Amino acid sequence: MSANETVSHEPATSGKMVVHTSKGDVEVELWAREARENVRNVLSLAAGGAYDGCGFFRIDKESGVVVGDPTDSGTGGFSINYDPESGSDSGIGHEFHKRIKFAKRGIVACMASPDNRNRSQLLITLAPLPDLDGKATIIGKVVNRSLFTIMAMTEMLINEVSFRPEVLPTITSIDITVNPFLDLVPATHVAAAIAKLRAPKRKRKRKRKAVTNAALLSFGSATVGEPSITLRDDDDDDDHAAPLLAAPPRIRAVHDVVGAHKAKAKAKRKRKKLPPPPPPVLAPPSELVATYKAKAAAFADDDARAAHTASKLARLQAMLAKRKAAGGKR
Structure with missing residues (x-):
């Protein structure tokens, strides 16, 4: 058919x-x-x-x-x-x-x-x-x-x-x-x-597990968990591997920081105490009065400075008069 x-x-x-x-x-x-x-x-x-x-x-x-x-x-x-x-x-x-x-x-x-x-x-x-x-x-x-x-x-x-x-x-x-x-x-x-x-599937958020960072722990000079990245030179017959990146600096642990503070405080206590600085030497009041009078005479042409010097001289004379009244030495 x-x-x-x-x-x-x-x-x-x-x-x-x-x-x-x-x-x-x-x-x-x-x-x-x-x-x-x-x-x-x-x-x-x-x-x-x-x-x-x-x-x-x-x-x-x-x-x-x-x-x-x-x-x-x-x-x-x-x-x-x-x-x-x-x-x-x-x-x-x-x-x-x-x-x-x-x-x-x-x-x-x-x-x-x-x-x-x-x-x-x-x-x-x-x-x-x-x-x-x-x-x-x-x-x-x-x-x-x-x-x-x-x-x-x-x-x-x-x-x-x-x-x-x-x-x-x-x-x-x-x-x-x-x-x-x-x-x-x-x-x-x-x-x-x-x-x-x-229907679009919703992505589940995975809970991250706590991972101990070995870099935070210090056991002597050993560094645990620090990766070392090397660059291999294929053209070198000695099959030598040169470091590409240096290992990251080790993070100081808590006890390292506390120990450093204690050592610093101990060294500070061992320092010798310096003697107190000597008191400033002041001129006698009679010399100060003579000095202010000389400045007032020198600033006769400058009204502002002359007035300022006269004010200081007046305060000094008032202080000396108060001491004299109290029986102090001039």
Whole structure:
């Protein structure tokens, strides 16, 4: 059977969703009867908002694009079987149909996890991939002109090794336009787990442990914990290492400081006491009176200085008169 015959005999779809991305809208028709459990898983996740914010982390124009990992790393993903209490997720098993093949581009399939169980990651093909037949579950196909939105992503700057774009196109929201399941329940518990996963983690402040600084302790002449930095000369045949920086000066301990003060006080006590200085020699009062009278006569032309000298002379004469009255010697 040729590829064209395979495509023409595809079963009719029974569901539809519109994926709104940062590059445009992508319309996807779903084979809800042929891959019932996997389509229910994707629609339930979409209704709960689990795909919102997920980026197209792998874009390969030779094969396709991959989206649906909340961590955008290619190693994550959730299914509706996720248990928030235990953190376990059994995923969804494969569902194959003999009339649905990877025979054209625009096929939407589930990317299985390492345990070969399907979760939230999706592959949208950009070329026929017959090697995936019987290995990946197909849930739908891109219709109308929506495939051009996917092809436009291949024009972005992409790492040639990891196929990761420099700026990830993202899914903004998903609308379920044709719901094939009347009992569909939004997977809000998965959306809550994703929000918690994406929340920025608060850094815990580590308590610093008290560390004994060996440089504060003095044990003789030994210095403990003082690093020595040396510069190795590779051109020297003697393999000689010259010091680059001298060791930092040792901090004096408390007992060193106290001992220094005691030694200083002891040395001060040993000093000999100097004799008191001799008293100043004063001129006799009679000579002072004669001196002030001579100055007053010399400052006759300077009224200010003459008045100042006369004032001193008057105070001196008053002091002498007081002493004479008290019986003192003049």
